[in-house]
Amino acid sequence: MTGTATPAPRLIDIDGLPALFEALRGRGYTVVGPTVRDGAIVVAELASAAELPFGWGVETEAGRYRLRERSDTAAFGHSAGPQSWKTVLHPARAKLWSADRVTGSAGTSIVETGAAEPPRYALLGVRPCDVRAIGILDQVLTGGRHADPVYRGRRDGAFVIAVECTEPGATCFCTSMGGGPGADSGFDLALTELTDGGDHRFVVRTGTAAGAGVLADVPSRAADEATVRHAATAVAEAAGHMGRTMPTQGLPRLLADSRESPHWDDVASRCLTCGNCTMVCPTCFCTTTEDVTDLTGDHAERWRVWDSCFALDFSYLHGGSVRTSGQSRYRQWITHKLGTWHDQFGSSGCVGCGRCIAWCPAGIDITQEVSTLASMLEQAAADEDKP
Numbered sequence: 001m002t003g004t005a006t007p008a009p010r011l012i013d014i015d016g017l018p019a020l021f022e023a024l025r026g027r028g029y030t031v032v033g034p035t036v037r038d039g040a041i042v043v044a045e046l047a048s049a050a051e052l053p054f055g056w057g058v059e060t061e062a063g064r065y066r067l068r069e070r071s072d073t074a075a076f077g078h079s080a081g082p083q084s085w086k087t088v089l090h091p092a093r094a095k096l097w098s099a100d101r102v103t104g105s106a107g108t109s110i111v112e113t114g115a116a117e118p119p120r121y122a123l124l125g126v127r128p129c130d131v132r133a134i135g136i137l138d139q140v141l142t143g144g145r146h147a148d149p150v151y152r153g154r155r156d157g158a159f160v161i162a163v164e165c166t167e168p169g170a171t172c173f174c175t176s177m178g179g180g181p182g183a184d185s186g187f188d189l190a191l192t193e194l195t196d197g198g199d200h201r202f203v204v205r206t207g208t209a210a211g212a213g214v215l216a217d218v219p220s221r222a223a224d225e226a227t228v229r230h231a232a233t234a235v236a237e238a239a240g241h242m243g244r245t246m247p248t249q250g251l252p253r254l255l256a257d258s259r260e261s262p263h264w265d266d267v268a269s270r271c272l273t274c275g276n277c278t279m280v281c282p283t284c285f286c287t288t289t290e291d292v293t294d295l296t297g298d299h300a301e302r303w304r305v306w307d308s309c310f311a312l313d314f315s316y317l318h319g320g321s322v323r324t325s326g327q328s329r330y331r332q333w334i335t336h337k338l339g340t341w342h343d344q345f346g347s348s349g350c351v352g353c354g355r356c357i358a359w360c361p362a363g364i365d366i367t368q369e370v371s372t373l374a375s376m377l378e379q380a381a382a383d384e385d386k387p
């Protein structure tokens with residue numbers, strides 16, 4: 001068997017980040033990464049490395065997200081924020097086409113224009129859970145017979161720079177969902193940030209030839225064995241510090257068997273059906289279309305916008321909505337996410353990023369709800385066995 005040897009890891013000093021930006025921008029990429037804005041670490045276009053959130057971390061809990069100052073200058077020392085890379089690859093609003101009525105000597109005609117050509121994005125700072133989420137979106141939006149053209153246009157040209165986790169957040173549970181804080185595939189470059197001893201540096205691994213090409217333009221040196229081991233240990237230890245755990249066995253069966261559970265009423269008594277959980281989720285992909293015209297009626301546009309299974313209109317068929325109650329909508333969301341997603345796309349729809357927990361205004365915790373459902377089923381089975 002023949003194969004290509006994996007390039008040995010390299011080290012980039014913190015001073016090398018501007019060169020990384022330059023190498024990406026020189027190749028025509030629009031760099032998108034984390035930055036502090038409006039009291040959160042958001043995903044936005046970055047003009048330079050200086051815009052990264054140096055020295056900022058976050059505190060998360062159910063229904064809670066706060067910035068906190070770190071004791072070091074880490075640029076990627078934060079867990080998942082309110083946005084995921086879905087906002088870049090599968091944007092909340094995308095114009096599908098526009099049309100103008102043009103009146104000339106030959107009479108009146110309609111001239112249509114398509115969507116604009118998307119930029120080529122370099123996604124900087126993608127957490128391993130989000131690398132997996134992008135893989136899930138790939139399957140959903142391009143894995144079938146009809147690839148989504150907006151997603152494909154953005155995804156095909158994208159350059160992915162993963163950053164491994166060494167400090168999971170209080171709402172993280174990626175290890176429960178079969179992932180982990182380390183990146184093993186799906187990236188062009190993978191960084192592990194180290195700040196110990198005041199020495200700010202990154203261990204860099206290449207995943208593709210494109211990654212190797214970019215890295216060649218960034219000042220780097222061979223990573224010594226001790227540093228590579230130190231980085232690997234930090235990532236391995238992070239796997240043991242997840243803030244949450246999800247029951248892992250048989251979730252599709254659990255959700256199917258919980259179809260008539262009285263627990264849905266309890267969730268509905270807390271759930272505001274606001275849809276925040278679906279907006280922040282890196283794999284929720286549902287959309288609707290909106291047509292708009294200007295006041296003259298000469299210009300029309302069709303937009304695709306994110307939709308949510310928590311919206312009453314989402315299940316509207318002729319004559320009314322199918323899921324009119326809060327309990328039916330929460331049940332639909334969690335059952336699809338953790339259960340029927342397996343039948344539809346061959347995996348879970350959850351990567352354990354914890355966003356839906358932190359950004360739920362009611363503090364509803366997907367891991368807690370599943371644990372409760374599991375306990376109730378166990379109790380019901382035990383009651384049945386009683387003589």
Ligand code: SF4
Pocket residue numbers: 270271272273274275276277278310359360361362363364
């Ligand atoms: S679970 Fe929370 S975030 Fe989701 S719809 Fe209900 S209240 Fe909103």
Ligand code: SF4
Pocket residue numbers: 277280281282283284337349350351352353354355356357366
């Ligand atoms: S369901 Fe929640 S924890 Fe799972 S991927 Fe979506 S936002 Fe993250």
